Amino acid sequence: MKAIRLFLKDHLSFLVFQGFLVLFLLLLFWLDGFRSYDIFIYAMVMSILFTFGFLGGKFIMRRSFYAAIVQKPSRMEDALIQYAQGPEHQRIANYTRNLYKIYQDEAQSLYSSQSRQIEFMNHWVHQMKTPISVINLLVQEEEIDRQSVSEELDRLQAGLDTVLVNASLETFERDMTIEKINLQQLVQETITAHKRLLITNRIFPVLEIDETLIVATDRKWLKIVIGQFITNAVKYTFEKGKRIYLTGKLAEEGVRLSVRDEGIGIPTSDLGRITNAFFTGENGRLTGESTGMGLYIASEVCEKLGHPLTIESEMGVGTEVTLLFKNGEGGANVGATREVDRSDEDL
Structure with missing residues (x-):
């Protein structure tokens, strides 16, 4: 029923046009003096039958399209129209599929970026444990080896720089x-x-x-x-x-x-x-x-x-x-x- 209501709303302008056309024919017969009521009634009935016949056939051909768009999709694939009839609806269906492909690519890119960031941070945190442990051991000695501490600090600094650079890649164009x-x-x-x-x-x-x-x-x-x-x-x-x-x-x-x-x-x-x-x-x-x-x-x-x-x-x-x-x-x-x-x- 929702599909029928949507179809009628979509063709409301066509129905209004047909109504004005019937009134125009009625005006012509009135100006002619209604010399033949049979022809007048025949013309009115055929006009209405052709109009609703045209709309009924069009609805039957495109019912799959209207049935698809009135349903609330539970997943993205449900929003894709499988059997579209007519050039306009086929173009809409192709547009929707292309849009879905763009969405998939962007979602996959975001997922890959997030996964890469998480994996990198886990890997980096594990690596930074080594220089921190070495520095802890060095500061416990009576005489601190400044050269060794400087080398470990350089490793920490290099690691931090890599993290910051990797994070900045996401906003590269702005920087x-x-x-x-x-x-x-x-x-x-x-x-x-x-x-x-x-x-x-x-x-x-x-x-x-x-x-x-x-x-x-x-x-x-x-x-x-x-x-x-x-x-x-x-x-x-x-x-x-x-x-x-x-x-x-x-x-x-x-x-x-x-x-x-x-x-x-x-x-x-x-x-x-x-x-x-x-x-x-x-x-x-x-x-x-x-x-x-x-x-x-x-x-x-x-x-x-x-x-x-x-x-x-x-x-x-x-x-x-x-x-x-x-x-x-x-x-x-x-x-x-x-x-x-x-x-x-x-x-």
Whole structure:
């Protein structure tokens, strides 16, 4: 009954039009003097029959549509119209299905994001227990080893920074400011920010970026990305005295920034998955400190900034990570090389 009422409301304007049409015919017969009452009655009856016959046939063809929309759905799938008749209702049914697909994609994205945040926080809390326990042991000693305490505090700080960066990814667009930046200066600032890590592990950066290279990007987020590359390079370079090469070159596509280390390299079986969230791989199990989020965050940031990221590696030789700035600019002396000295001051 609800479907019939809805159908009649939907066609109320049509019924009103038919009523005016009947009155118009009545006016014509009245002006003609009603010379033939039989024809008048026949015309009125046929007009009413055709009208209700048309509406009845239309309702029968579309009753599944009206029956579906008058029922209160108990789940999302119940709102999808399975058997729509007529072009308009078929278009509505397709629109509803597309809308439902968008809803599913957004719901799945929110669920994945929430699950990733929960899993990351659980993993991070478990990892932070180690430096806290070490600091507790160190402060109980008569003579506190300040160097060891500083290293553990650096681990805590790095963990906190990762949590904050991961949380900021959800509101990336609101925290992004694109500007023209001197690439050499930004990379040097990033190296300086990580100088204690480099000095402690006796890893020496080599800067090969021309001072005239300019790129359009977000300063804060790019420093986070480069810092992650440097951290990974140090973490997986077990021998002392190795180097990290940070190279900027002007290419046809734009400016290429490469960070190459002399570490242990990444196994070929892991290379295609290292940017997945929480993937640690064989190398991550060697150190026991990997969260599997560093390269994931870096790849997400690069994708949002529009900087294609490529990673190449060879076991026992090292790993090279390359960023492409498609809108980069450069000067004439691209490739000026400068090795950062091994002293604290130059780092």
